[in-house]
Amino acid sequence: MANMSAGEVTSDDRLWAALAYFLSPIVPIIILLMEDKKNRPFIKAHNAQALILGIIMAVVVPIVATFTLGCGTVVYFIMWYWAYKAYQGQYINIPLADGQRRACSFDNPPHQAEYIELHVRLIAGGRFTTHVFTRMKAGDDLRFEGPLGTFYLRESTRPIIFVAGATGFAPIKSIVEDAFHRGMRRPMLLYWGVRRPKDLYMMELAQRWQQEHDNFKFVPVLSESEAEDRWQGRSGLVHEAILSDFPDLKGYEVYVCGSAKMVDTAFPAFLEQGLSEDYCFSDAFLPSKG
Numbered sequence: 001m002a003n004m005s006a007g008e009v010t011s012d013d014r015l016w017a018a019l020a021y022f023l024s025p026i027v028p029i030i031i032l033l034m035e036d037k038k039n040r041p042f043i044k045a046h047n048a049q050a051l052i053l054g055i056i057m058a059v060v061v062p063i064v065a066t067f068t069l070g071c072g073t074v075v076y077f078i079m080w081y082w083a084y085k086a087y088q089g090q091y092i093n094i095p096l097a098d099g100q101r102r103a104c105s106f107d108n109p110p111h112q113a114e115y116i117e118l119h120v121r122l123i124a125g126g127r128f129t130t131h132v133f134t135r136m137k138a139g140d141d142l143r144f145e146g147p148l149g150t151f152y153l154r155e156s157t158r159p160i161i162f163v164a165g166a167t168g169f170a171p172i173k174s175i176v177e178d179a180f181h182r183g184m185r186r187p188m189l190l191y192w193g194v195r196r197p198k199d200l201y202m203m204e205l206a207q208r209w210q211q212e213h214d215n216f217k218f219v220p221v222l223s224e225s226e227a228e229d230r231w232q233g234r235s236g237l238v239h240e241a242i243l244s245d246f247p248d249l250k251g252y253e254v255y256v257c258g259s260a261k262m263v264d265t266a267f268p269a270f271l272e273q274g275l276s277e278d279y280c281f282s283d284a285f286l287p288s289k290g
């Protein structure tokens with residue numbers, strides 16, 4: 001019998017590792033079949049980096065790990081978790097009784113996954129939001145589907161401009177808190193556009209981010225302030241404030257979230273002012289068709 005040093009990989013180890021490698025996909029495949037395929041953020045992420053990382057995770061890492069460490073099973077579980085975990089900035093769909101759906105973005109970052117927090121704006125005559133504000137009470141069941149969507153922060157070194165319209169602040173809060181949590185150092189500017197000061201429903205939080213993080217700046221912009229508001233800050237449409245502050249948007253990465261009208265107006269204007277199409281991302285709060 002050959003002398004063995006501690007930690008040396010034997011042919012038996014390799015046999016067990018190979019068995020684990022070939023059997024381990026069964027578990028995630030069963031889970032995949034049980035899951036709603038639409039709800040996989042990785043599959044929805046049409047992003048070259050995610051794709052390359054996914055291929056490495058799915059093919060290279062398990063093979064290398066199996067034949068060196070014998071830990072293919074663990075790697076597959078990590079891969080499954082990575083593919084399914086919620087990203088920052090995503091939303092859920094809430095089915096109504098007749099099958100119509102209303103989307104709502106969650107504001108909490110992935111590291112606070114024990115609850116889901118939503119920002120709901122009351123729409124006059126709106127079916128879902130009227131229900132939330134007038135009839136929904138603590139303890140009611142709320143069914144939802146998700147997480148969905150691809151409005152998450154891309155990996156790059158560019159300075160970031162966030163543009164939030166009203167409750168479009170919710171997914172941006174999720175992204176920003178995740179960035180702080182990960183210690184990200186990229187410069188971040190948040191422009192939050194609302195009508196009146198009372199609509200800046202989490203202004204203290206955004207101000208606190210600015211005080212606590214030297215790479216974060218906050219600019220509130222009001223579109224319909226009245227004399228009684230005594231507003232001293234920026235006025236007008238939120239995207240116009242950005243156009244005026246950044247005559248050349250080349251080199252920036254922009255994330256816009258809010259009404260479809262705001263998104264549709266802002267993007268062409270940003271592109272015209274030098275922003276690359278590859279670095280602009282949006283989440284438009286489209287009204288439901290049903």
Ligand SMILES: Cc1cc2nc3c(=O)[nH]c(=O)nc-3n(C[C@H](O)[C@H](O)[C@H](O)COP(=O)(O)OP(=O)(O)OC[C@H]3O[C@@H](n4cnc5c(N)ncnc54)[C@H](O)[C@@H]3O)c2cc1C
Binds near residue numbers: 288
């Ligand atoms: C990806 C995504 C994420 C979203 N996230 C959020 C969120 O975080 N918070 C949130 O409050 N909403 C969010 N929305 C919008 C939300 O899904 C609903 O459309 C909205 O809450 C209105 O639903 P409702 O049933 O009350 O109104 P409905 O009964 O659908 O609409 C009533 C009337 O109001 C109009 N209307 C609907 N929405 C608006 C609007 N925004 N502005 C002006 N008129 C409108 C409709 O055209 C219709 O005439 C999101 C939408 C999408 C697509």
